[in-house]
Amino acid sequence: MDVAKAVLDKCDGLPLAILAIGGLLASKDVSRIDEWEKILRSLGGELEGTGELERVRRILSLSYNDLPSHLKPCLLYLSIYPEDYLIECNMLILLWVAERFVEWREGMSIEDVAWGYFSELVSRNLIQVIGVFYEGLPYTCRIHDLLREVILIKSREQNMxxxxxxxxxxxxxxxxxxxxxxxxxxxxxxxxxxxxxxxxxxxxxxxxxxxxxxxxxxxxxxxxxxxxxxxxxxxxxxxxxxxxxxxxxxxxxxxxxxxxxxxxxxxxxxxxxxxxxxxxxxxxxxxxxxxxxxxxxxxxxxxxxxxxxVDPSDDDYGFHGFKGPSKLGGLLALQVLRTVDASSGSVILKEIGKLTQLRELYITQLRREDGKELCSSLVNLTSLRQLSVKSIGKGDDHEIIDLNHHQHSLSSSSSCSFLQSLHSNWSGLRAEEDPLESLQHLPNLGEITFCGSYQGERLCFKAGGFLKLKELRLRKMEGLIWMAVEEGACPHLRTLVLDRLPSLVDLPSGIQHLSHLQELGLYEMSSQLMEKVGNQKEDSEDYRRMTHIPEIVIGFYADDGEWRIRRLWGKKKKTILA
The missing domain is CATH 3.80.10.10 (Ribonuclease Inhibitor)
Incomplete structure (x- = not known):
């Protein structure tokens, strides 16, 4: 169409201007010529003879003016961040909500509505996503410097x-x-x-x-x-x-x-x-x-x-929770609760069971004898999406949850059916207590982190299990000597991190079945395993088993005591949290 070419000509080949126009068109019916003509008229002759930067600024200003009213304050609010600042998306969402920029919609949480606003701004090329979580949810973002200039001016004009x-x-x-x-x-x-x-x-x-x-x-x-x-x-x-x-x-x-x-x-x-x-x-x-x-x-x-x-270098166990009042269950509006110290016993766990709107729950210092009470409370938490549980202490004989003993309540409860993320640290399950048995059929589980959670020697992901799992991290399991992934297990796994498993000397059996695996991270693993992975001869069996993985990264302490990261091959196209 001639009118489409005329619109593109206004961009003068400038990438940011083209992106901005593309964002404008994203909200239009591009099959209708009058929509193109409307944009062309909006650009008008005011771009003629202007410099490249001013041309882009004016197109970005037009992009702002074209926004629906509910998105304008959200975009202007980004002016609070300095130039080139990497913005935490979740923190931005919470600030939008706190500033009352987000309108309630029936059947949706206010945060989900805000994420919808965010997605609209991304689709209009006004926000650039930098990092993403395992489920594709944006983690970090930023805006272009020229767009920041535009919204700074408009923010001042409106005394925002x-x-x-x-x-x-x-x-x-x-x-x-x-x-x-x-x-x-x-x-x-x-x-x-x-x-x-x-x-x-x-x-x-x-x-x-x-x-x-x-x-x-x-x-x-x-x-x-x-x-x-x-x-x-x-x-x-x-x-x-x-x-x-x-x-x-x-x-x-x-x-x-x-x-x-x-x-x-x-x-x-x-x-x-x-x-x-x-x-x-x-x-x-x-x-x-x-x-x-x-x-x-x-x-x-x-x-x-x-x-x-208490230990900035230890993300797995380097912090303490808080001791809350005994009637904590009275805070019925709570959606995110982190991190509760459960060392005082089952009373606090019973109270947690009353918080039926919880979406995220972090617990530390949990005793093995209180595992049953926790599972009973989880049954009531039908909105729970993220669960992190840590035991009474690293190196103690206490164990958190006998998963098999409470398998029925875990796998059949409506709460756990919505669970998307599970972190279990230092539970020390014995060899006969397979931690996977009660979890493999949870329909929405997308991320698992096990840290010191299993004392056994063998771990097998069985066919038909973990159908939505995208990220798996296994850390600090000193006794693990064999790991297998059956064909049909974890069909959508994208990230696999094996960290400080000193007895594991071979790659997981069946790793070749993980056809969607994008990243394999091996950190402080045995010298035998590192040697096998480092052998990149194309005729070797290990090479053939991992050749489908786009990126393999190993981390280790060198002889001089310095931590080193070595990328065997591959280059990340997107930032995925490891």
């Missing part, structure tokens, strides 16, 4: 976001609604920022720091903001050098979102009970180990994230 780096500036409006702090390395800028006397925060709704340990955030300035922002709803201080929760926070009676992740806070005051509109509370990677009973007053709380990291 005020960004400060500490440089002398004039506020775009006396009514600052969302204040975002970006760090600055200029000490004079910091001094100017902290000494400035005039701030008008009575209309402030959100206060956000984006980069960790922001030098702009003095205690005096923070207290001043909190003291004068009675209507504040969103407070994100992730990674800041804060040793105790400012008392001013507990007077923010409209607060719905509080993120103190990675701060040095070690105690939660009883005054937390005053924040009765709070829906999201993140105290992850802090020193908090116990919550006061007043937390039970937060009946709107949907996300409760509390854990203490």
């Amino acid at each position: 976001v005020t960004i400060t780096t500490g440089q002398p500036m004039t506020w775009p409006s006396e009514k600052v609604r969302r204040l975002v702090l970006h760090s600055s390395s200029n000490s004079s800028n910091i001094q100017y920022h902290q000494q400035r006397q005039f701030y008008s925060f009575e209309h402030l709704r959100s206060f956000i720091t984006v980069t960790s340990t922001n030098p702009l955030l003095s205690k005096t300035f923070l207290c001043e903001v909190l003291r004068s922002s009675k209507l504040l709803k969103v407070l994100r201080l992730k990674g800041e050098e804060i040793e105790e929760t400012p008392n001013e926070i507990f007077n923010l009676l409209h607060l719905t979102y509080l993120n103190l992740y990675g701060t040095k806070v070690a105690r939660v005051p009883r005054a937390i009970g005053k924040l009765q509109h709070l829906e999201y509370l993140n105290l992850g990677d802090t020193g908090v180990r116990e919550l006061p009973v007043e937390i039970l007053k937060l009946l709107k709380l949907r996300y409760l994230i509390v854990f203490q990291r």
Whole structure:
């Protein structure tokens, strides 16, 4: 069509402009010529004679103007992030929800609606997905620098976001609604920022720091903001050098979102009970180990994230959970609960069984004798998607869940039928307790991590089992000497990670049956196995068994003690979390 060519000619061969036009067309009926003509008229003659960058900016501006009303604030909100910043998609979704940009839809969770918004912006080529989870859900994303320039201008025009780096500036409006702090390395800028006397925060709704340990955030300035922002709803201080929760926070009676992740806070005051509109509370990677009973007053709380990291190098077992009040089951709105310390016994597990809206549950310090109580509670959790369970302690004789003993409740319960992700660490199941027997027929299980979860010598994935499994990680199983995958098992497995299995000297038998396997990771494995994998002679049996795998990566400690990663072959096309 001539009109289609005319539209493309407006892009002048510029890739980003073509992508933006493609995004515009994604929401149109491209078979109708009037849709093309409408876009051509929108571009008009204003692009004639403009430079390349200005041409792209104007096309991106048109892309923004073409957005439906519910997507415009979501896109403008991305202006809070610095240039080239890698954005955590889930955190962005939660902020959209907290800012009330997302409308409820019948039959859908508010987060699922927000993910729909995100997908629309991706389909319009306004957001670029960088990393994905095993099920294809975006993990990280970013926006193009030129698009950021466009939305920064529009954000200022609409007084949506005020960004400060500490440089002398004039506020775009006396009514600052969302204040975002970006760090600055200029000490004079910091001094100017902290000494400035005039701030008008009575209309402030959100206060956000984006980069960790922001030098702009003095205690005096923070207290001043909190003291004068009675209507504040969103407070994100992730990674800041804060040793105790400012008392001013507990007077923010409209607060719905509080993120103190990675701060040095070690105690939660009883005054937390005053924040009765709070829906999201993140105290992850802090020193908090116990919550006061007043937390039970937060009946709107949907996300409760509390854990203490004790060994940053150990993602499997390097953290502690929190000890909650005995009536934790009263927080009926909870959807995400991590990480509960269950060492006190079965009472807390019974309470968890009352939280029927849970989608994610993380438990640590679970005793073997309480495994039955946990399984009984899981039966009630019909919305559960992600489950992580860790035992009472590495190296102890305690074992978590006798999976075979509770096989019926696990495999037949409606809760586990929706389970998508399972992490089991240090359960130490004996050789006669096959951990796969009760899991292989769960219809939606897409990811499994076993860390020290099995003491046996043999592990077999049987034909017809794990039909939706896409990622499998086996770690720290010292006794495992043989592993097999029968034909017809794990037909959609994409990522297989074998990590610190010192007795395994051969590749899994039947690995050639995993026709969809995209990545094989071998970390700190036996020298015999590493030697076999490293033998890339085309006539060798091991080579023929793994030649269908696009990417094979091995990790090991070299003689000099340094950790090394070696890619045998292949190059990733997308970032998959390992």
